[in-house]
Amino acid sequence: MDVLRYVAFATDASGGNPAGVVLDASGADEAAMLAVAAEVGYSETAFAVPRPDGGLDVRYFSPLAEVSFCGHATIATAVAHAREHGPGARDFHTRAGLVRVGTSVGADGVITAELVSVPPRSVPPAPDDLPELLAALRWSADELDPALPPRIAYAGAWHPVIAASTRQRLAALDYDMAALGDLMRRRDWTTVDLVWRESETVFHARNPFPPGGVVEDPATGAAAGAFGGYLRELGLVALPAELTIHQGDDMGRPSVLTVGIPADPAEGISVRGAAVPIPD
Structure with a gap:
């Protein structure tokens, strides 16, 4: 190939x-x-x-x-x-x-x-899953943004959405890879979508991916789509909306994802971005 x-x-x-x-x-x-x-x-x-x-x-x-x-x-x-x-x-x-x-x-x-x-959807986390997830992340409940409640979101793959209350909390990522990977495999989660809201339509994200053997993704389009569906479903953004998601900055691989959220709940979420070849 x-x-x-x-x-x-x-x-x-x-x-x-x-x-x-x-x-x-x-x-x-x-x-x-x-x-x-x-x-x-x-x-x-x-x-x-x-x-x-x-x-x-x-x-x-x-x-x-x-x-x-x-x-x-x-x-x-x-x-x-x-x-x-x-x-x-x-x-x-x-x-x-x-x-x-x-x-x-x-x-x-x-x-x-x-x-x-594909059409997005989300569900609340199971009662025992959120404490286990936070423990694996080494985050505490009082470090979360109450305006963006934890949810398990889908737009082709499942991603827990966990919102930090500060940019500093998002930047200081030091999780238990074995524990988080075990939980994610049991729940069939692809990445964890960790987010911080800078403004109404600008977000920063980080995505641990231990089930794939990867510590962190620098840009996660599937999670961005799921996050757009989450915001629409919970009424957390004025519709229609266009979001800018910055990801990878804390890894030294800056990425920009543009997410379009139509008002119709039956429509899929659009995710847009450029791509270029990696030189030999």
């Missing part, structure tokens, strides 16, 4: 979240895809198979396991595909469902992709 390497949600390869991209994985089985993802070593590698209708069947693998959906690898795959076949709209058929993706080229030549998630 020909593996391309991109960063998503950045216009410079020194930022963003790296992803592996295989534009034609025809004939590859799960074992082969997992082995390639482990060798690439990024938080996810996307494996696409062209469909007769012009869409793509896409599967996503971390170095340790398959995940149902990955936003940054979707953005990277869409941009890589546009570089080879031209920009435009395309349907991605994923384990989570149909994800519509469009690409466009800016005046500077940078290609931007926008995905529209």
Whole structure:
């Protein structure tokens, strides 16, 4: 398989979240895809198979396991595909469902992709899960933002949303990787979406990903989509809304994700960002 390497949600390869991209994985089985993802070593590698209708069947693998959906690898795959076949709209058929993706080229030549998630939803955490989650994060309940209640949110994959009351709490991330990974595997959570609200529509985020063998994601499109659905469902933002999410700053890999939240609760959440190849 020909593996391309991109960063998503950045216009410079020194930022963003790296992803592996295989534009034609025809004939590859799960074992082969997992082995390639482990060798690439990024938080996810996307494996696409062209469909007769012009869409793509896409599967996503971390170095340790398959995940149902990955936003940054979707953005990277869409941009890589546009570089080879031209920009435009395309349907991605994923384990989570149909994800519509469009690409466009800016005046500077940078290609931007926008995905529209499957319908989002969220549920309250189970009574015992929140104390266990906070203990693994080494956070206390009084460090949370009461205006953004804990919730388990979905837009293709499940992510607990935990809001810090200060930027300093978000910056000081030092969690128990084994304990958090065990809880997340038991609950089928992909990443934990740790957020801090700077203003009505500007947020900062960090996303631990221990089930994938990754300490932290520098940009997490699936979590951004789930977070947009969470805000809409709980009435925490004026609709329609466009959010800016800054992620990766505390890792030295700055990323910017733009999230569109339509007023219609039946519509998916859009997540937009640029992607560029990683130089050899």
